[in-house]
Amino acid sequence: MAVYEVYAHPALLRYKTSICTKATLFIFIVLCLTYIPPLLVAYRSQGFWLKRSTYEEQPNVRFQYQILLIAATSTNGDYVAWSTFPNFNTLQGSNLRIPSVSVREDDHNKDGKFDRLNLRLDLPLRAEEQIYSVQMLLTFSYQIFRMSTVLMQTLLYVQHSSSVPGSQLYLNGDLRLQQRVPLGHRGVDTTYNVPVIDGNSPFASTYDLVNIMGSYQERNLTTVLSTPGPVWTVGRAAGTPFQISAVINYPVEPGFWEMVKFAWIQYVSVLLIFIWVFQRVQTFVFQNQILPTVPIPLHKQHQY
Structure with a gap:
């Protein structure tokens, strides 16, 4: 069979x-040889x-309607100025010029977060005055939540100069986050959630651009305007204001490490x-x- x-x-x-x-x-030696060498080989x-990794997140950015503007009207130190801080305006005396300002923030993708700031500023000038350079500060509220929770107030510095007097300065760029150290992944970081400019101070040194930018650049988190270059228009007609037009985008930003x-x-x-x-x-x-x-x-x- x-x-x-x-x-x-x-x-x-x-x-x-x-x-x-x-x-x-023998079993003890085998266990050590099984689990320890892979760790050493991989290491x-x-x-x-992986000490640093990035992800993309749309930050929640809001313009705080705070502006500080200084414009040179000659090459020998004459200037005009204005800001949204009353104490700063009081210090300017005859150099004060009150502009017309219009601001609009747009949410193009309707996700509840603004994507762009449109700003226009018309600065009135006397007949003999010309603009050779512009320095302007804008303040923002900046928040990210997805992996790292950061709440802060931040600054945007705009500067341009020319040897030829202009009639308009046009800017179109991205508000970019700059970080010197990785963002923490625990808790809420509110280290920089304080005013960048102390608008309640009566002292001129508080509004000095060197002091403001010097203190701001010491931070681990800052924002800058990423732009290919401003457009400087010449040939201002008599009696017309100097115009600043800015389109500032709030792009997707990276963060977090694991x-x-x-x-x-x-x-x-x-x-x-x-x-x-x-x-x-x-x-x-x-x-x-x-x-x-x-x-x-x-x-x-x-x-x-």
Whole structure:
């Protein structure tokens, strides 16, 4: 009669020994060689810890309707100025010029966050006055929430000069976040959620651009205007104001850093190879009784 196989299943053997034996020492060494070398291999292969990573987020930016403007009317130091800070205007005396300002913020994709600021400023001048350079500060409320929660007040500095007097300055650029250190991923960062310009101060030094920008640039988080270059228009007609037109976009910005997830992937990919190798080493050692142990079939463990 022909014999054929109708069913097959693996037989499980358990190898037992006491604690103070060579087999126990062997298992301990195998475990160390299985789990520690993959860690060293992954770490020494460079890039084990992902210390910095970026993601994209649309910041919540709001113009705070604070402006400080200084415009040179000659090459020998004459100027005109204006700001939304009454104490600054009081200090200007005859140099004060009150402009007409219009501001509009647009939300093009209707996501509840503004995408663009449109600003126009018409600065009245006397018949003999010409504009050779412009320095302007704008303040914003800047917030990000997705991975890092940061609430701060920030500044935008606009500057342009020319040897030829102009009639209009046009700007179109992006309000970009600059960071010197990675953003934290825990808690709410409100370190810079304070006024950039102290509008309540009566002292002239408070509104000095060198002092303002010097203090601002010491921060870890700042904003700058990224633009290919302003457009300076010459030929102002007598009696017409000097015009500043600015289109400032609020683009998607990066942030946040993380480490563990990337390192874990590298470690496991190397560990699987070591587990496969050392499982076969252990099987060979114990099946061939290279180290004395007591093999016990699984079905005998349940007999009483």
